[in-house]
Each structure stands twice: as structure tokens, then as C-alpha cells.
Amino acid sequence: MVMATKNALHLDFQWPDGGDFSAPVLWLRDVCPCSSCRVTQTQEKRVHLASLDCVAAEAIDPTHEGVTIGWVDGHTSYYPRAFLEATHARITPAWKPWCEDYFPNCYDFLAFQSDDDCATSAITEFLTSGVLLLGAAGQEDGTLERLSARLGPVREVLFERIHNVKVDPLGYNVAHTSLALPPHNDFASYSWPPSVQALHMLVNDAVGGNSTILDGWGVLEEFRRDDPAAFDVLCRVPVPFREFDEHNETYACEPIVQLNARGQIVIFRYSNQLMQVMDHRNPETAAFYDAYYALSRRLLSTNLSRSFRLEGGQILVVASHRILHGREAIESSGHRHLQDAYFEHDNVRNRLTVLARSHD
Ligand SMILES: [Fe+2]
Ligand SMILES: [Zn+2]
Incomplete structure (x- = not known):
């Protein structure tokens, strides 16, 4: 368990295998995947950052599979490592300029x-x-x-x-x-x-x-x-x-x-x-x-x-x-x-x- 620095913009820690992790504190609190921060039925976000008077981490507990963060307001978040390492980007086929012999099928x-x-x-x-x-x-x-x-x-x-x-x-x-x-x-x-x-x-x-x-x-x-x-x-x-x-x-x-x-x-x-x-x-x-x-x-x-x-x-x-x-x-x-x-x-x-x- 690591104690976090209060009011920090970023939260940094090391995974047990030595890899570094760093992310904005507000981002982490915003994306908490727990069932009280999400509408389970729809996967939509439910917690609204603006409803929190203070956003700061108190304790950080990384394991091989993920990290548990204790927040100063008493909320606890658990983030699977795969979730934190994913890009979360949606990929759709990108446009490409026509080549010389282009003709539509x-x-x-x-x-x-x-x-x-x-x-x-x-x-x-x-x-x-x-x-x-x-x-x-x-x-x-x-x-x-x-x-x-x-x-x-x-x-x-x-x-x-x-x-x-x-x-x-x-x-x-x-x-x-x-x-x-x-x-x-x-x-x-x-x-x-x-x-x-x-x-x-x-x-x-x-x-x-x-x-x-x-x-x-x-x-x-x-x-x-x-x-x-x-x-x-x-x-x-x-x-x-x-x-x-x-x-x-x-x-x-x-x-x-x-x-x-x-x-x-x-x-x-x-x-x-x-x-x-x-x-x-x-x-x-x-x-x-x-x-x-x-x-x-x-x-x-x-x-x-x-x-x-x-x-x-x-x-x-x-x-x-x-x-x-x-x-x-x-x-x-x-x-x-x-x-x-x-x-x-x-x-x-x-x-x-x-x-x-x-x-x-
Ligand atoms: Fe036309
Ligand atoms: Zn949560």
C-alpha cells in the first residue's frame, strides 16, 4: 500500500513487476468502473465529478491484476490492469486517397x-x-x-x-x-x-x-x-x-x-x-x-x-x-x-x- 500525495494532478505508482503507471487524478476518478459509479444496466457513467467536493487519492494498492485506490471521501475504486493499459479508442476504417487504378467494385x-x-x-x-x-x-x-x-x-x-x-x-x-x-x-x-x-x-x-x-x-x-x-x-x-x-x-x-x-x-x-x-x-x-x-x-x-x-x-x-x-x-x-x-x-x-x- 502506497500513500498518495494530496491534491496531486497526477497519480503515479509502480506495478509489482516494476512497470510505471501515471494518469491524471481526475481522469482516474471519472472512469471508476464500479457499480455505484456506473449505471450497470447501460454501462453509462453515473458519478459526476462536479458532485465531488474534493478529488484526491489517499491509498494506492497495486497488484499484478489491477490497482485499488482509496479516495479521501471514502470511495474505493478498483481498476483492472487491462482497463488501464487499453487505449479505449474506437477504430473505424480510415479513408485512403484513391490510387491510380482505383475503380469502385x-x-x-x-x-x-x-x-x-x-x-x-x-x-x-x-x-x-x-x-x-x-x-x-x-x-x-x-x-x-x-x-x-x-x-x-x-x-x-x-x-x-x-x-x-x-x-x-x-x-x-x-x-x-x-x-x-x-x-x-x-x-x-x-x-x-x-x-x-x-x-x-x-x-x-x-x-x-x-x-x-x-x-x-x-x-x-x-x-x-x-x-x-x-x-x-x-x-x-x-x-x-x-x-x-x-x-x-x-x-x-x-x-x-x-x-x-x-x-x-x-x-x-x-x-x-x-x-x-x-x-x-x-x-x-x-x-x-x-x-x-x-x-x-x-x-x-x-x-x-x-x-x-x-x-x-x-x-x-x-x-x-x-x-x-x-x-x-x-x-x-x-x-x-x-x-x-x-x-x-x-x-x-x-x-x-x-x-x-x-x-x-
Ligand atoms: Fe448533385
Ligand atoms: Zn466507483
């Missing part, structure tokens, strides 16, 4: 829906490459709803729950014309744009109109490496985006690249058609346009882009905070009907975790 729609091994491979590929291609999904209206079993609930936005994309003289968006659509992602006009987009081609008898996909994060990482100062401008300067029709008005003003606390890219927001007029009096506007022009030229010439014909019965799913999608111009007016719907990336990751759990 095509998974059978019914197998993806019904076979857990197929779904596990397909979702793992999706989390790595940002793309999932499904074939033999048929031509039935609303088929995308069935993907909820694997991708989680549909993420609704204003406009339709399932969008119909056909050439339509009354359409609210350039997608409803036969014009080419440069690489973009949808709903840049939302503070949190949908993070997964599924596009189901019901019928494609048109000439032209090839689908395009582009590894946006892959290009951004090249850009960051080659011109870090310009990349930083794209992370800093807010840009307005708007999508609207007669009944709806959506608007967000955010930098086109958003990073997390570790400096990793989390959202690439890119839509030439939805981008609004920036204030030319803002001194940042010139710097932004320099960087934006350089990045956009790169997007048009990158080898991290693929073009292919999405056939009737195929579904293309993209991680839309990363992958930009587009379309070449439709040359003839042969019947072409596409439906799209949105999902959320967190829910797709959840599905892989649950599949692994059921496998174990």
Missing part, C-alpha cells in the same frame, strides 16, 4: 441487403474509398428507401425526400437541365450538408450524361502539400451558398474546407452553382479567389476523377463530404430518370460496428 443490391458478409465488405470499401456501387437494384420508384436497412434513416432536407432528376423545364436546379454538371456536392447551403448521397439510376436510355466522381479530399491533401498557405485560406474564409425555390430558402456561409481539432479534413463544401456573391470589399476575398481558382483548376485536371455510365438499375453511393459528383452533358433526350436521397456517414459507420458485433 460493383456489389449486387440484394446481396448487400441480405448478406452480412457482403455488406461488411461493401461498407468497409465505402468508408475507405468514399464510394459504393450497387448493381441489379431494379427500376422501382423509391428503391432508395430500402437502403435504410444498411445506411440508416434517410436524411431529409427541404425539397423532396427522394429527389427525382429528369430533364424538366420547371426544375429548380441545373441538374434538371441537360447541361453538364461540374464536380460538386449537394446542399452546400446547409450548415451540415448531407454526408452521404445515394443516386439510383432507374432508366438510362440517354446518349451522354456519364456520371463523374472525384476524390475531393485526395485532391485537397495534394493541394495542402503543395501550397499550405492557400489551403489555409480555404479553411478560413467563409463563403456563402444558397439553394432555394418558390417555397424554400436555404443558406449557409462557411469555409469550403472544414478541419477537425486534429487538422483532418471533415467537410469539403464545393458547388459552383450554389456559391453566392462574396463581398469584394472584404480583403480576404482576393486571397480566397486566388486559392479557389488554383484548387478549381486542379479539380478539373486531376487524375483522382472517374467517369462512367451509370446504367439503369445501378445505385451510386458517395461519402458526400469527401467525394464530389457530377455529370457530363446529356446529348440526346432518350429517357433518363435518376432518384437521389441522402443518408448520414455516422449511421453507416454504426452499421459496420453492429455487423462486427453480431459476427463476434
Whole structure:
């Protein structure tokens, strides 16, 4: 038994085999795994640090299997050694930029829906490459709803729950014309744009109109490496985006690249058609346009882009905070009907975790 130093920030001790252990005192008290500090039924934390007037260890008793800590308020904690030495990090497949010969595998729609091994491979590929291609999904209206079993609930936005994309003289968006659509992602006009987009081609008898996909994060990482100062401008300067029709008005003003606390890219927001007029009096506007022009030229010439014909019965799913999608111009007016719907990336990751759990 070792007496602890009162009010210490860290608690240090040696295991009987000589190994050192050190951890913040507040962390140790916070993660106490005992049944009065946890809701046993749910594994949630129950003790709240703020309810404790003083957090200090009084006695430390390490054995080969774990350590018992006596706290000044009379509580006793026991921590198995394996618990203290674990990283407690959740690992999901990390994204990887496309390699030179990357092309998405095509998974059978019914197998993806019904076979857990197929779904596990397909979702793992999706989390790595940002793309999932499904074939033999048929031509039935609303088929995308069935993907909820694997991708989680549909993420609704204003406009339709399932969008119909056909050439339509009354359409609210350039997608409803036969014009080419440069690489973009949808709903840049939302503070949190949908993070997964599924596009189901019901019928494609048109000439032209090839689908395009582009590894946006892959290009951004090249850009960051080659011109870090310009990349930083794209992370800093807010840009307005708007999508609207007669009944709806959506608007967000955010930098086109958003990073997390570790400096990793989390959202690439890119839509030439939805981008609004920036204030030319803002001194940042010139710097932004320099960087934006350089990045956009790169997007048009990158080898991290693929073009292919999405056939009737195929579904293309993209991680839309990363992958930009587009379309070449439709040359003839042969019947072409596409439906799209949105999902959320967190829910797709959840599905892989649950599949692994059921496998174990
Ligand atoms: Fe789109
Ligand atoms: Zn406890």
C-alpha cells in the first residue's frame, strides 16, 4: 500500500513487476468502473465529478491484476490492469486517397441487403474509398428507401425526400437541365450538408450524361502539400451558398474546407452553382479567389476523377463530404430518370460496428 500525495494532478505508482503507471487524478476518478459509479444496466457513467467536493487519492494498492485506490471521501475504486493499459479508442476504417487504378467494385443490391458478409465488405470499401456501387437494384420508384436497412434513416432536407432528376423545364436546379454538371456536392447551403448521397439510376436510355466522381479530399491533401498557405485560406474564409425555390430558402456561409481539432479534413463544401456573391470589399476575398481558382483548376485536371455510365438499375453511393459528383452533358433526350436521397456517414459507420458485433 502506497500513500498518495494530496491534491496531486497526477497519480503515479509502480506495478509489482516494476512497470510505471501515471494518469491524471481526475481522469482516474471519472472512469471508476464500479457499480455505484456506473449505471450497470447501460454501462453509462453515473458519478459526476462536479458532485465531488474534493478529488484526491489517499491509498494506492497495486497488484499484478489491477490497482485499488482509496479516495479521501471514502470511495474505493478498483481498476483492472487491462482497463488501464487499453487505449479505449474506437477504430473505424480510415479513408485512403484513391490510387491510380482505383475503380469502385460493383456489389449486387440484394446481396448487400441480405448478406452480412457482403455488406461488411461493401461498407468497409465505402468508408475507405468514399464510394459504393450497387448493381441489379431494379427500376422501382423509391428503391432508395430500402437502403435504410444498411445506411440508416434517410436524411431529409427541404425539397423532396427522394429527389427525382429528369430533364424538366420547371426544375429548380441545373441538374434538371441537360447541361453538364461540374464536380460538386449537394446542399452546400446547409450548415451540415448531407454526408452521404445515394443516386439510383432507374432508366438510362440517354446518349451522354456519364456520371463523374472525384476524390475531393485526395485532391485537397495534394493541394495542402503543395501550397499550405492557400489551403489555409480555404479553411478560413467563409463563403456563402444558397439553394432555394418558390417555397424554400436555404443558406449557409462557411469555409469550403472544414478541419477537425486534429487538422483532418471533415467537410469539403464545393458547388459552383450554389456559391453566392462574396463581398469584394472584404480583403480576404482576393486571397480566397486566388486559392479557389488554383484548387478549381486542379479539380478539373486531376487524375483522382472517374467517369462512367451509370446504367439503369445501378445505385451510386458517395461519402458526400469527401467525394464530389457530377455529370457530363446529356446529348440526346432518350429517357433518363435518376432518384437521389441522402443518408448520414455516422449511421453507416454504426452499421459496420453492429455487423462486427453480431459476427463476434
Ligand atoms: Fe448533385
Ligand atoms: Zn466507483
